[in-house]
Amino acid sequence: MTDDKPSSEASSGAQHDVLILGAGVAGLSTGYELAKAGYQVTVIERLPFVGGLATSFQEGPYTYDLGPHRFYTKNPALIAHMEEILSDDLFYPIRKSRIFMRNRFFDYPLRIGNILTSLPPWTLAKAFADYLYEQVKGKFSPPEDRNFEEYIRSRFGKTLYEMFFGMYTAKAWGIPPTEISADWASQRISLLNLWDTIVQTIKQQFFKGKNEPRTYASQFFYPKHGGFGRISETYRTYIESKGGQVLCDAELKSIEYDDTHIQRAIVEHGGKTLTFEPERIVNTIPVTTLPRFFQPAIPVDISQAISRLWYKAIVFSYLVIKRPQLTDDHWIYLPEPKLVSHRISEMKNFSSNCAPEGETIICMEITTNFESDIWKMDADEAAKITTQDLIKIGLIDSPDEVKQAFIQKRKHAYPMYDLIYKENLEQLLTYLDRFDNLITTGRQGLFKYNNSDHSIEMGLAVAAEIIGADREGRGIAHDHRTVATEKEYFG
Numbered sequence: 001m002t003d004d005k006p007s008s009e010a011s012s013g014a015q016h017d018v019l020i021l022g023a024g025v026a027g028l029s030t031g032y033e034l035a036k037a038g039y040q041v042t043v044i045e046r047l048p049f050v051g052g053l054a055t056s057f058q059e060g061p062y063t064y065d066l067g068p069h070r071f072y073t074k075n076p077a078l079i080a081h082m083e084e085i086l087s088d089d090l091f092y093p094i095r096k097s098r099i100f101m102r103n104r105f106f107d108y109p110l111r112i113g114n115i116l117t118s119l120p121p122w123t124l125a126k127a128f129a130d131y132l133y134e135q136v137k138g139k140f141s142p143p144e145d146r147n148f149e150e151y152i153r154s155r156f157g158k159t160l161y162e163m164f165f166g167m168y169t170a171k172a173w174g175i176p177p178t179e180i181s182a183d184w185a186s187q188r189i190s191l192l193n194l195w196d197t198i199v200q201t202i203k204q205q206f207f208k209g210k211n212e213p214r215t216y217a218s219q220f221f222y223p224k225h226g227g228f229g230r231i232s233e234t235y236r237t238y239i240e241s242k243g244g245q246v247l248c249d250a251e252l253k254s255i256e257y258d259d260t261h262i263q264r265a266i267v268e269h270g271g272k273t274l275t276f277e278p279e280r281i282v283n284t285i286p287v288t289t290l291p292r293f294f295q296p297a298i299p300v301d302i303s304q305a306i307s308r309l310w311y312k313a314i315v316f317s318y319l320v321i322k323r324p325q326l327t328d329d330h331w332i333y334l335p336e337p338k339l340v341s342h343r344i345s346e347m348k349n350f351s352s353n354c355a356p357e358g359e360t361i362i363c364m365e366i367t368t369n370f371e372s373d374i375w376k377m378d379a380d381e382a383a384k385i386t387t388q389d390l391i392k393i394g395l396i397d398s399p400d401e402v403k404q405a406f407i408q409k410r411k412h413a414y415p416m417y418d419l420i421y422k423e424n425l426e427q428l429l430t431y432l433d434r435f436d437n438l439i440t441t442g443r444q445g446l447f448k449y450n451n452s453d454h455s456i457e458m459g460l461a462v463a464a465e466i467i468g469a470d471r472e473g474r475g476i477a478h479d480h481r482t483v484a485t486e487k488e489y490f491g
């Protein structure tokens, strides 16, 4: 890279150079592995900090994550990777989460005793009858799974669907579950486990424990210090220690291409215009944003496909409460529409270093649309609403208990799996695949409902693809696209 000069001159020699767009865990884990293998890595980040959706913030004595984040994987290679990067700074909390509805807390995963005391027997009986009905019906006509509602109803029955699933989904996404793809259900396995638990619990009521619930991941990885964002900070430090660059506050201006090759990327950083001519570009910024930088402009049909892909935004309202602890939960789901927030999390339960003694910091999440009234709220306006939610739930008594409020917002929080996303995404990815030196990956780069472990696994896979392709003189394999395609538990 040079100021106003092609990078190939500056980085010529044995080293391969790679430009990575986006410093979330997908981009940084790719950069970490490539830097380890001797590549010359530059990461470009639009925001002033690294971490993307897996960032932590420090405000005075308070540390808070961008929503509750736990790292969980069954993949031994990823566990070893996490131990390699965080070593002594890792600890393994036991997860606790609940659901608040009908003015009660339900353990999540549900426990038989808890559900028995919380749900009326006739509701249990009705839920079980509906469930049986769907099972029998499915034997004669297999479910078509045309949308989220069909997918869930056919597997769990009408009562369970309406009681928990339909309500939470409609609230979180703001559109009817019939307009949401069944893919969301199949990738949102954590909630399916909830239903699995309910169903198994009900079965146990009637058949005395013939089917045990699946095993639930109760323990997860979390950094001892610095919040979840520590993972990204560690990647950054390593990349820089190997001579790589992580440029925050960097503004991508254009990406020039011809035929099947990306020629250069123009970036503004620190008042300078930087020109990169990397051998490879790894994209982890929203796949809907990337082509907007392309020069010449992309074909009209690709622009149209992009305009049909959209993300759900999220507002995070943080409340510092003048109490040592509100709950011992990591998070609590709030499916009912009478509460504006859809989830609460208590940072102190992730790490006791997050707030001083005698105080606790709560994160209230509200999913919304970009530029909606909720989106436009400032910290105090959001705090007023979320404080009322806490009072309604009975976790605090009055607004006087709130000492301070912070706010964070993200436009690209959740890729929206509506009924037409898949065909438009495929069209866009097929178009991008023509470029022999471009790889798009991660949650944003593949418009995929990744958890952080999936984005990191993709990062490691992308690095391996690049290293393998360079060694063997072949094209990129795109194996990273197989990550998280199986229906496996991650909740």
Ligand SMILES: Cc1cc2nc3c(=O)[nH]c(=O)nc-3n(C[C@H](O)[C@H](O)[C@H](O)COP(=O)(O)OP(=O)(O)OC[C@H]3O[C@@H](n4cnc5c(N)ncnc54)[C@H](O)[C@@H]3O)c2cc1C
Residues within 6 Å of the ligand: 021, 022, 023, 024, 025, 026, 027, 044, 045, 046, 047, 050, 051, 052, 053, 054, 066, 067, 068, 069, 070, 071, 072, 250, 251, 252, 284, 285, 286, 289, 314, 365, 413, 414, 441, 442, 443, 444, 445, 449, 450, 451, 452, 453, 455
């Ligand atoms: C509320 C919430 C809770 C979550 N909880 C969990 C959890 O408990 N466990 C878990 O494992 N995962 C969780 N996740 C998912 C996890 O955060 C993501 O899967 C992961 O962080 C995605 O990483 P990524 O690098 O793929 O994308 P991102 O983190 O989105 O990174 C993309 C980066 O690109 C940057 N960028 C965008 N545009 C540009 C541009 N024009 N130029 C340069 N840079 C740009 C962005 O600023 C960002 O830094 C949660 C997500 C959310 C929203």
